[in-house]
Amino acid sequence: MTNLVFAELSNGKLRKTSHEVVAYSCKLGATTAVAIGQADTGELEKLGAYGVTKVLHVNDQRLNNVFSKAYTKILVEAAAMVGADTILLSHNSAGKSIAPRVAVRWNASLYPGVNSLPENGSIRKAVFSGKAFADLTLGEGLKVITLNPNSYKPEITGGSATIEALTINVADADFDYTVLSIEDESGGHIPLPEAEIVVSGGRGLKGPENWGIIEDLAGALGAATACSRPVADIGWRPHHEHVGQTGITIKPTLYIAVGISGAIQHLAGVNQSKVIVVINKDPEAPFFKAADYGIVGDAFEVLPKITEAVKKLKSEG
């Protein structure tokens, strides 16, 4: 495989998902990376650590924000330049808006949201909202692969990458919409799909004023916070924290659910987590059936004890 991987930049820095998909691509085959827009000094060189030999940098300031049509043009032209047979992106918002366009323009097969490296001529993705897997047949032709966030742990193999400036003629017609404004509602926190540890709260917390215990535990663990649908709908927590079938899907290493009963719609958003901890006052809460560890108890008594123990562990370590 000769790979071209899209290393997305955000505010000059490589996203966590960019590191993941670049490392994944290098494991699959010889890889050239493409970066678009403004990059901080020394940032793109970091990709050499995964085995990338060359990074093509389209340093067009009009493209500091993702514009799917313009980015599609760049990736398809760069792929032709390097003779790539596979284009890889992350299966995040940017990747989801670009990959389908690339696949059609390049006349390639698209494998969206894969979880692991190909095996035996097929590649695996989660389906039925995490309740099953599908092994998709990898054909002989051109391929576009998008990798799910948090599905591949980048390994440093060492090496250095040369950065080469690349100019692609992006015309006005390649900008098919205008961005009027961008608001960061996350308070600068790591995007939920990228978080390794997530502490999540539901109706069992009784009110928004009680979220301090969630935030304390998240702070001690260096975790992101999330919530169930009902508490987002009634405004206790911001919408972007809602994980579940109609919210976002996450795959953290550790998911701690507090005061959430575990309805199927919620599970659909979190069932791919590596380890699930459930804390709930109700021993019949369905979530315990999906959990690895469970505590039946009052969150207001249990959580502070856990936070205390985490702080102790961190100070000893």
Added chain:
Amino acid sequence: MKLLVCISKAPDTTSKIAFTDGNTKFSEAGVQFIINPYDEWYALVRALELKETLGGTVTVINAGKADSEQIIRKALALGADDAVRIDLDPADAYQVAANIAAYAKTEQFDIILTGKETIDYNGGVVGGMLAEMLDLPYVSMSSKLDVDGTTLKIEREMEGIKETVQVKTPCVISAQKGMAEARIPNMRGILASKTKPVKVINPDVTVVKAGVKVFALPAEKTGCKMISPDDAAQLVGMLHNDAKVI
């Protein structure tokens, strides 16, 4: 406005997932099918609202065999004016997109809407493919859509970032939570749906680009380790030493 809403048939969320034919087919025994929630609650309802305020028509399109009839009737009962069914059991998203695009090229839709992704294949690619096939702008992850003549103002929510975008029709939009609220069809809608036209067309495109070789179920969870609330602090040791997640 002339609106096209792409709807997909999906198994109800509570369905037990099982496979047959050597794990190559989803087992439909005892499964209730619904319109993919993102397609119905967000894309379709917003399209109906726009029709109600601005006038025009809403056409729904589905790639499916005769067993899609039920979900198509529901869309008509909710208020869609007519439906198109591409007579195909789709093997991948490319087939769905290519056939919808072939149909859309014969009409002049102002906005084509899809849901963010389906709850069974979780690919989220049909909208983007359609946009490229039709050479239209694609605005994904849209949580709010307002129309002012031929100019659309759209809010997109992506990983905690809210991006406000302006785009001209015609275009393709994928919809997510926030765009509209789910509706329940009323009696009048249900009665009217019985006589609304459903055009069945043969697929133009039957090539498969990324089909499923085989399905698999995840390993069963080995059971939940319960810890007494008094010993809650022990959880941390277990997460650190046993599970090695902190």
